[in-house]
Amino acid sequence: MPYADISLVLFVDMELKVISEEDSSYDRAKEVKDFDETKAGVKGLVDSGAVKIPKFFIHPPESLLNSTTSSSEVCFQVPVIDLEGYEGGQRRKEILDGIFAASETWGFFQVVNHGVPVGIMDNMVEAVRRFHEQPKDVKMKWYSRDCKQQPVRYFCNGDLLVNQGAANWRDSIAFDFHDGQLDPQLFPPICREAVSEYIKHVIELRTTLSELLSETLELHSDYLASIGCMETESLVCHYYPACPEPELTLGATKHSDPSFLTILLQDDNRGLQVLHQSYWIDVPPLPGAFVINIGDFIQLITNDKFKSVEHRVLAGQAPRVSVACFFYPSMANKHKPYGPIRELLTESNPPIYREIHVTEYMAYFRAKGLDGNSSLPHFNLQCNYTT
Numbered sequence: 001m002p003y004a005d006i007s008l009v010l011f012v013d014m015e016l017k018v019i020s021e022e023d024s025s026y027d028r029a030k031e032v033k034d035f036d037e038t039k040a041g042v043k044g045l046v047d048s049g050a051v052k053i054p055k056f057f058i059h060p061p062e063s064l065l066n067s068t069t070s071s072s073e074v075c076f077q078v079p080v081i082d083l084e085g086y087e088g089g090q091r092r093k094e095i096l097d098g099i100f101a102a103s104e105t106w107g108f109f110q111v112v113n114h115g116v117p118v119g120i121m122d123n124m125v126e127a128v129r130r131f132h133e134q135p136k137d138v139k140m141k142w143y144s145r146d147c148k149q150q151p152v153r154y155f156c157n158g159d160l161l162v163n164q165g166a167a168n169w170r171d172s173i174a175f176d177f178h179d180g181q182l183d184p185q186l187f188p189p190i191c192r193e194a195v196s197e198y199i200k201h202v203i204e205l206r207t208t209l210s211e212l213l214s215e216t217l218e219l220h221s222d223y224l225a226s227i228g229c230m231e232t233e234s235l236v237c238h239y240y241p242a243c244p245e246p247e248l249t250l251g252a253t254k255h256s257d258p259s260f261l262t263i264l265l266q267d268d269n270r271g272l273q274v275l276h277q278s279y280w281i282d283v284p285p286l287p288g289a290f291v292i293n294i295g296d297f298i299q300l301i302t303n304d305k306f307k308s309v310e311h312r313v314l315a316g317q318a319p320r321v322s323v324a325c326f327f328y329p330s331m332a333n334k335h336k337p338y339g340p341i342r343e344l345l346t347e348s349n350p351p352i353y354r355e356i357h358v359t360e361y362m363a364y365f366r367a368k369g370l371d372g373n374s375s376l377p378h379f380n381l382q383c384n385y386t387t
C-alpha cells in the first residue's frame, strides 16, 4: 500500500523515538551536505539502490496522517469545471458560478476543455520525465538553488539547506520566465522544445482564467490583467521518484502556494491531496485536465473571499511527474504593492491584510521554507509583523 495509514503512522512514531534516542550520533547537517554534493537528487539515491530512506527525509507522524480527523465517511470530490463554451451566453454564467463556488470553498478545481492540446500536455510530461531520468552527469550541469543567477536550475528541495524540517521526496527543474520570455538556449536540450511550446499555451489559459476570475468577483473582465498580477511565470517541473519507504515520507509537505494562481499538470499517478474541511482529499489525475489553485496573493487581494488552500503530495511506489506554473506580477510590477481590492471592501468587510509587494512576500516564504505553515498570517493587519 503506497500511502500512509494510521497503523503505519504508529510504526513511524516508534521509529522516530529510536531516532531521537540515537540523536547524539546523528549528524544531520553532514548527511544533508553529503547528499547535496552528489548533485544527483532523490533519483540518484534510488538509482544507487537505496532500500531505506535517509533520516532527513522522514516526516513526523502528524504530517503523514491521512486526515486531521477520521476520514471513514467522507466522499468529497474536488470540483471539475468544463470550460467548453466559456466565450459567452448562459454557459459562461454557469462556468463563472462554478469557478466562484470552487474558489470560495475549495481553492482548487480541475478544468477540462480548456483549449490546450492534449499532445502539448503529454509532450511536456514526457520531457520532464526524460530530463529527470537522464544520467546524473548530464543533469548536474543545471544543479543550483541560485534563483538570481540561474533562471533554469535543477535541484532537490529548494529549501534543503535552510529548512531543518524533513525534506521532500522529490527533485525539480525550474524555469523562471519573465513576462513569458526566457532564452530557450538556456533550457536542457532534452526538454527545450516541449517547454517552449507548453509555456505559450499555459499563458493563454492564464489569460482566460484571469478574465473569468475577474468576472466572478463582479469586476471588469480585464481587472486582474490591468493590475498586472499574473504576467510572470515560474515553471517548476517535479519528479517524485519511486520511494522504497513511502509511508515514512512525503513528496511535498503541506503548503499553500505563494503565487497569485497556479496551473498544474499532473501525470496519471495519484499523490496530490488538498485539505478540505480537515480531510485530505485526493486530487485524482483526469485525462486532459489541469488543476487550478488559488494562490496566497489571490486570497490576499480578495480579502479572504477566495482561499489559498493547503495541499501536499504523498510519496508513492511509482515515479510521478507534475508541472506547476506559478503566476506572479510582471517584473515591472515587482515592487508594486498589492492589497485587498478596494472595490471589494465595505464597512462590514474591512481590509484584513496590509499592502505588500511580491519580493517581500517571497523573501519571507523562502526564509521560512516549506515548514507546513502559511505565509499569509504574517501579513495580516492584526499581526505584529517585523520587516
Ligand SMILES: O=C(O)CCC(=O)C(=O)O
Pocket: 236, 238, 252, 257, 264, 266, 272, 311, 313, 321, 322, 323, 324
Ligand atoms: O506535484 C504536485 O502535484 C503539486 C506540486 C505543488 O504543490 C507545488 O509545486 O507547489
Ligand SMILES: [Fe+2]
Pocket: 255, 256, 257, 311
Ligand atoms: Fe503547491
